[in-house]
Amino acid sequence: MTQTAHTDADLRDILAPQRLTEVVDVGANPIDGDPPYLAMLQAGLCRVTGFEPQLPALHELTQAQGPLERYLPWALGDGGMHTLHVCVAPGMTSLLAPDAQSLALFEALQPLAEVRERIAVQTRRLDDIAEIAHLDFLKIDVQGSELAVFRAGRARLAQAVMVQTEVSFVTLYKDQPTQGEIDQELRAHGFVPHCFAAVKQWPIAPCVVDGDPRRPLRQLLEADLVYMRDIRRPEAMDDEQLRHLALVAHHCHGSFDLALRCLLLLEERRAVEAGAQQRYLQLLAARGA
The missing domain is CATH 3.40.50 (Rossmann fold)
Known part of the structure; x- marks a missing residue:
């Protein structure tokens, strides 16, 4: 892989x-x-x-x-x-x-x-x-x-x-x-x-x-x-929408900052495990992004 x-x-x-x-x-x-x-x-x-x-x-x-x-x-x-x-x-x-x-x-x-x-x-x-x-x-x-x-x-x-x-x-x-x-x-x-x-x-x-x-x-x-x-109004998105926004931002447009923001919001909602942002940053570092 x-x-x-x-x-x-x-x-x-x-x-x-x-x-x-x-x-x-x-x-x-x-x-x-x-x-x-x-x-x-x-x-x-x-x-x-x-x-x-x-x-x-x-x-x-x-x-x-x-x-x-x-x-x-x-x-x-x-x-x-x-x-x-x-x-x-x-x-x-x-x-x-x-x-x-x-x-x-x-x-x-x-x-x-x-x-x-x-x-x-x-x-x-x-x-x-x-x-x-x-x-x-x-x-x-x-x-x-x-x-x-x-x-x-x-x-x-x-x-x-x-x-x-x-x-x-x-x-x-x-x-x-x-x-x-x-x-x-x-x-x-x-x-x-x-x-x-x-x-x-x-x-x-x-x-x-x-x-x-x-x-x-x-x-x-x-x-x-x-x-x-509009990421300024995250209350208009449910958890699943934020997940898919992060995936599309990351894969389709290389928008790692937007994906990270989605992870921050999901972590605040306790919809992902604690430390999700840090894990993502480590993944980006590993690929030189």
Whole structure:
């Protein structure tokens, strides 16, 4: 067993959660590389329920899935009928229509956003998904429909302790909510920003740097922004929520300070054994964190 795997198992032992951490991945298309919960999944610490309406991506996911993963072919949203705009680049496929005026600002994105097919789809509300019994960590990237998912998932979001969502500073789709609207919605659900998991910048046309039409200068386009349930108000979380917040913070984002704070609160509640904080600090020291 590697030192990291040993540390991960010991953290679980310190926290003693009553169940596996439940991850919901809305828009699970694997084109952006490894998901943030991969280490938890490989260590057998979480169960993943993913949603992906694009059939090639869904096939790829189901072919590689393990015993703690399941993927469903549904588009999540407000529960109504919508049009799925299938673009040249699968990562730009959206329930919203591309905005030609915005795309004119970023010329290299224009051919990727060309719509190849339009498919009528019945969206499903997050709160209505019977397959989800618990939701601890929500990862969502649905090209502009994030706000609709949040508004149709208020009961599920009340369970969650962390949300990783794509936000847009310059919108690429018609009627797409901005980062500010997403922020207001998640704050209304009791979340506050925690960290950036990724930030995407893009060059403004017609500027090309060193012959590379995708090399950016300063313009912000999108980001993966991580929200945590407001740790300033721990009374709003039960012991199990604090345990899963600590696990997700540690494994998915390397947020050892947040995990330690959760352990402090759990120790004060006598929900973990005395000395839990010190044990965790020793584990971090052992792995050089």
